Amino acid sequence: MANSCTFLMGEDKKRKLEEGIGDLRRKKRKLSRMHYGDVPFIIGYAAAEARFRWFWLGSDEADVLDLSKDRSDDDRSDEYVKQHLLTEPTPTLPQSRNALDASLKSSTSIKLPVTAQCYKRVSAESPTLAKQCLVSTDGSHLPAFLSHYILESPSSASTEMSVTLFVSPALQAVFNLLDKFSGLRLNCKLTFNAAEADTSCRAVAVGKRPDTPGMANSCTFLMGKDKKRKLEEGISDLRRKKRKLSRMHYGDVPFIIGYAAAEARFRWFWLGSDEADVQEVGEELDIGKLVDRVTLLQNMVFVYRLVVQMARTVPQMSGRLPLFEKLERHSGGTVLILDNGMRKSIPDFERYSKDYETSFDAVKRAYAAAKAAAKEAAAQGRQPFMISATTGPQLEGRRKTYLVETTPLGYYKEPSTVREARALALACCETARVLHAEGVVHRDFRLPNVVCLGPCTSDEDSLGTEVGTSGGNDEDLAFLVIDLEGAAEEGAEVTPDCGLALASRDGVLDENGTFTAASDMFEIGMLLQSILRQLGAYHGESKAFVRALKRKELSALQALDHPWLRGLGN
Incomplete structure (x- = not known):
């Protein structure tokens, strides 16, 4: 623009030049003589990958002429x-x-x-x-x-x-x-x-x-x-x-x-x-x-x-998250991957709370508990087992936009050994222990919500940077439970309209249709059953542990004391 008039229009595309040309033609408008006087055209261009074309955008709406030859055939x-x-x-x-x-x-x-x-x-x-x-x-x-x-x-x-x-x-x-x-x-x-x-x-x-x-x-x-x-x-x-x-x-x-x-x-x-x-x-x-x-x-x-x-x-990681890239969530929010964690944003959190049948107070309490747990783990020389906030959570603006920055940053890795499955179970049960002590439930213990951090032993940067070192063996890996935005008050009623679709998961809710601490343990059992079956290890003590979780016989503290997990976090 110059002198409050548009004299150049450009369309940039990732791959197809033809899409850029199509968009240019679609957005072109007739030039107003009141604004443009005797100017007969403006300049247009379309670009994709290394291909580029100039266009005459004439006074009539349909007057779009290609001014340059596409050199893709004879380009050297x-x-x-x-x-x-x-x-x-x-x-x-x-x-x-x-x-x-x-x-x-x-x-x-x-x-x-x-x-x-x-x-x-x-x-x-x-x-x-x-x-x-x-x-x-x-x-x-x-x-x-x-x-x-x-x-x-x-x-x-x-x-x-x-x-x-x-x-x-x-x-x-x-x-x-x-x-x-x-x-x-x-x-x-x-x-x-x-x-x-x-x-x-x-x-x-x-x-x-x-x-x-x-x-x-x-x-x-x-x-x-x-x-x-x-x-x-x-x-x-x-x-x-x-x-x-x-x-x-x-x-x-x-x-x-x-x-x-x-x-x-x-x-x-x-x-x-x-x-x-x-x-x-x-x-x-x-x-x-x-x-x-x-x-x-x-x-x-x-x-x-x-x-x-x-x-x-760099090491090959199928679950590596792209840094500084904004990811859309099914909830309508976004996640931005930072160099040492994530930044989450959910517009209109009041509506989100209704859709997912939770509250800002419950989520805030979950993060407060997580922060205390991270300090406790660091004092013991261990990696954190649940995500914690470095900023927030908080609500901003008239629309009550939810914002939180979390740490540390892990990567998605499905357990490939029984030892890794136990490490994942440990993180889930520790998280349940911390949340349940505050009267809060996680409600979404699924594989996408558990990431790998690397070695179990914490280093001095574990709470401030990406954590972990290469060269560890299977027995060293630690896992981290993320996504506390679905947390809610323990014992709250769940309707079929809940965004987490909890009512459709057989066995999760109790007979009154409420989600309890035992419901969290049931979800952990279902997650472990799927993992252990894929590993061909769903038998013996592991099977007994999973069955006890699915029958809602174990609290989080009891699960941590079960022979299948006992001593793993020490």
Whole structure:
């Protein structure tokens, strides 16, 4: 927009360019002569993956004309990637800051394919730079983008957003183009702080989320911080937001990549496995200078190759949750995965309470009990067995939006041994013990609501960061019960309309249609029966334990003292 009129419309799609073109045609409106006068058209574009088209959007509603040729058939970008950008095998991961620094600086030997026009303009300004760092090619997608970035000096950094919009989209474009034309299929997702009022930004407490997190294989491998003026502030924020790398999630990956940008200044960082290990690498760049924009693009190609190797190196976890990604819940709420836990939001909690037949008071009491239990477990050198809140729970605004931030962050893992099944049962029974002592029931002991933390032994970061280390055996794993938003007063009546569908689960409710502490134990029994049958271990003492739970013969305390569980948590 300019002078309060729209002069450009763009449609971006994840995969199909045709969908973007269709949306552009659908959203196009007739140009009002009162507002536009003699302006005969506005500019439109559609983009998907590495494909891009310009459009004439004329004064009539149906006047939409394609102005550019789709070059997907004769594009030579894949050839240029293999010849000039990814000519060597994927590098081994540097094991120290100095090794990364040297590798990043050596990336200036990469020759960037650019258009003939770009090569000519750079040669006129710096013949040596053009000869050493560029190669003249045609106007295929990859060289066209690289040429535009090299020749286009950034606008003045009037806001953090203007800095973000010059750095972050370039990273995403380089990663996407290399993905498309190299065949490596990293599928790295970069998320940008699109606006101060954007929900994806405001959904995280201040100081929790980097401006540009880059994720692949559901792990964060890149963190960026953009500032309006002082690079030092961006560096400080990067240090503050850095967390210790969990070996359970990152394995032998010794570092992730960081950057800070302000005005035209840019700096890369080594973000090591320890929380305080934040060190500068590479040269400080001035992206207002053509030569440094060339260097930045060369660095980005190298960083892409590093992230490919990182994504291949991390332990494979089918239940790993994607960091900083918002997940929709069937209840109508959302969950945002943070680096050390989750942030839950449920709009109109009063309606949610009616639909799920609970109350804010019951949920708040459940979290209060969980917090005390976490402190008790930490004092004993054990992992927590139930989720606890770092912020909230609380209700905000006229619509009573429910908000809570929880810790720690686990991952979904179905028990694969009897020992793991016992560890899961221990977490469930301990959670039931804590809640029942407060007159509250969980009401939703199902496999999706129990996550794995890693080793049973707690470390100093277990309440503040991702927990666990790699290399543990089956006997070490600890589990954590989550999702306390379904908790309710013990003995409350449950109707067939309850969102948890408790009335439809045979045997859960008592003869009066109420959900009691024994109902929780019944659910735990049903969960264990399913797991043990899949393991072929539903017999003997395990079968006797499950039957006692399903018959509602055991309280939580009695279950913890049963021979099948006794001593497991010590």
